[in-house]
Amino acid sequence: MERFPGRIWVVSHKTVAVAAGLGVMGLHRNVIHPRFGSFVLLATVLVDAPVSAYGRPLDYNPCVDCKLCVAACPVGAIGKDGAFDPLACTTHNYREFMSGFTDWAQTVADSEDAADFRDRVTDPENASMWQSLAFKPSYKSGYCLAVCPAGEDVLGPYLDDRKQYLDTVLRPLREKTETLYVLPGSAAQRYAERRFPHKPAKEVSGGWRPPGRHRQDPGPA
Structure with missing residues (x-):
């Protein structure tokens, strides 16, 4: 955490929300609210004052165990057995956040000239990336949230006609042609190439700097 400016991720909203009883962490590692499902935005307010009562975690799980998040994830970050690959998720889904921007900037610096850069990075x-810098970063694949039917207010269509739900919600995401960002030789790369051959898998560094690769300051000449 100390490596990053602004000390991001100091508070985990998801963990706080679960402890407060707002929901339960789902298989997709997002909080599932009993009424609104995965369609919630979380924020945390820290106060240095006594409180009269504390929330309690829910005593049941609103997840319906449909495994649609597993089927929708294009890089195999979510396992049927509950396993989760955070690096696969971060590398692709957060491509336009700090790690992906760092990787993009490294590509600019490493390119010999404009033609070389355009060979490495497509116009789209x-x-x-420009749009993310001008407005705000966007998630590349919030599919686990898009397909999740959990929650009283959103469960109906899934229970009424599961085939229709799969055809209209899940299938378009799986059939979509899009670039998938993966680490070289990773399980995510193998999964993407096997399950989604129509989605080009692009090897990236993820923007993470390996230990010991910091360039030393040469000091004054």
Whole structure:
């Protein structure tokens, strides 16, 4: 955490929300609210004052165990057995956040000239990164949230006609042609190439700097 400016991720909203009884952590590692399902935005307020009562975790799990988040994830970050690959998720889904931007900036620096850079980065990728810098970063694959039917207010269509739900919600995401960002030789790369051959898998560094690769300050000449 100390490596990053602004000390991001100091508070985990999801963990706080679960402890407060707002929901339960789902298989997709997002909080599932009993009424609104995965369609919630979380924020945390820290106070240095006594409180009269504390929330308690829910005593039941609103997850319906449909495994649609497993089927929707294009990089195999979510396992049927409950396993989760955070690096696979971060590398692809958070491509336009700090780690992906760092990787994009490294590509700019490593390119010999403009033609070399354009060979490495497509126009749509540049446009997407530019938009994220001009407005705000967007998630590449919030599919686990999009397909999740859990929650009283959103469960109906799934229970009424599961085939229709799969055809209209899940299938378009699986059939979509899009670039998947993966670490070289990773399980995510193998999964993407096997399950989604129509989605180009692009090897990236993820923006993470390996230990011991910090360039030393040469000091004054």
